[in-house]
Amino acid sequence: MRIGIAGAGAMGSRFGYMLSEAGQDVTLIDSWSDHVEAIKANGLQIDWNGESRVAPFKIVYPHEVAGTFDLIICFTKAMGLDQMLSSIQSAIGPDTALLCLLNGIGHEETVRKYVPDANFILGTTIWTAGLDGPGRAHLYGSGAVALENMENSESAKRKAYEVAELLDGAGLNASYSDSVRYSIYRKATLNGAVNAMCTILECNLNTFGSTQSSEEIIVGILNEFGDVAAHEGINLDREEVLNYIHSIFSPDSIGEHYPSMYQDLVKNNRITEIDYLNGAIARKGKDYGIPTPFCELVTLLVHAKEEIRGAK
Ligand SMILES: NC(=O)C1=CN([C@@H]2O[C@H](COP(=O)(O)OP(=O)(O)OC[C@H]3O[C@@H](n4cnc5c(N)ncnc54)[C@H](OP(=O)(O)O)[C@@H]3O)[C@@H](O)[C@H]2O)C=CC1
Numbered sequence: 001m002r003i004g005i006a007g008a009g010a011m012g013s014r015f016g017y018m019l020s021e022a023g024q025d026v027t028l029i030d031s032w033s034d035h036v037e038a039i040k041a042n043g044l045q046i047d048w049n050g051e052s053r054v055a056p057f058k059i060v061y062p063h064e065v066a067g068t069f070d071l072i073i074c075f076t077k078a079m080g081l082d083q084m085l086s087s088i089q090s091a092i093g094p095d096t097a098l099l100c101l102l103n104g105i106g107h108e109e110t111v112r113k114y115v116p117d118a119n120f121i122l123g124t125t126i127w128t129a130g131l132d133g134p135g136r137a138h139l140y141g142s143g144a145v146a147l148e149n150m151e152n153s154e155s156a157k158r159k160a161y162e163v164a165e166l167l168d169g170a171g172l173n174a175s176y177s178d179s180v181r182y183s184i185y186r187k188a189t190l191n192g193a194v195n196a197m198c199t200i201l202e203c204n205l206n207t208f209g210s211t212q213s214s215e216e217i218i219v220g221i222l223n224e225f226g227d228v229a230a231h232e233g234i235n236l237d238r239e240e241v242l243n244y245i246h247s248i249f250s251p252d253s254i255g256e257h258y259p260s261m262y263q264d265l266v267k268n269n270r271i272t273e274i275d276y277l278n279g280a281i282a283r284k285g286k287d288y289g290i291p292t293p294f295c296e297l298v299t300l301l302v303h304a305k306e307e308i309r310g311a312k
């Protein structure tokens, strides 16, 4: 299968590497020139659970894509999704399936500008990854993927099952979900509860989860995500989601991971995805008349930190 990874940062590198190790024909697509040129020259340098590996890769700039893909997996940042899809439109054929695995809420509107629902698969992942510099990824621990077709038809469902099988065959622990909107809210709640906090406090998941205050903050944020989701007809099992959040703090799980938002702002001085997480809940809360004081404050704090650091 000809697979394009649209956004070959940390997560794109992980999925691209695992799929190509499983024998798939993978092309990475990215516009960060230092990263693209480093991989073109030296392959992708990988720290795989402490072991050094090198993987030669086809990597192209968006304007260089040629032909169409059978599957495109999106791993841009939320702010870069529209631009990426617009630049690679020529690679999206009538049968190209597009799998969107970004964190956050509301990517459907963007993807639908480029792909019909029949070919659109939406999902969420708990895998982790980081970049140590251009062309250098660290891939630690384990994870999972849940995905579902957007069109309610047998052929779209079959396509989604095939993609889940393909990812699973590459060791990505993927499964078909009957309720991906639920899964996305569940994952966004987890990100909303921890990503911004680790970014503001400049710590990893384990350190934040070990503080005395973390529980009150997490429950406050969780309830706001739960209230907004309920208004949209999605009833989060709050106890289960709280347990899910607790489960990531152990160093045996992903407790040593610095969330992607920390990597963006603290490590790389880049603008964060806060407006697609806590910011989205604060905006929706205003529209629905639901108070969201935790999410509003967290969003303002992260924006203030972006401003102080001159993040770009
Ligand atoms: N990292 C993680 O552990 C996890 C991340 N996610 C989600 O996956 C999606 C992708 O995240 P992730 O892989 O972490 O993103 P990265 O920041 O590693 O990469 C995303 C894109 O950002 C650009 N970029 C990254 N670093 C730099 C830099 N230093 N200078 C210039 N450009 C840079 C590149 O695109 P370009 O230059 O073309 O803009 C790159 O394709 C996000 O929605 C994230 O929330 C989900 C689960 C875990």
Ligand SMILES: CC(C)(CO)C(=O)C(=O)O
Binding pocket: 103, 125, 126, 127, 128, 190, 191, 194, 195, 254, 257, 258, 259, 260, 261
């Ligand atoms: C791995 C996890 C869940 C940590 O917050 C994540 O999604 C991220 O880093 O953005």
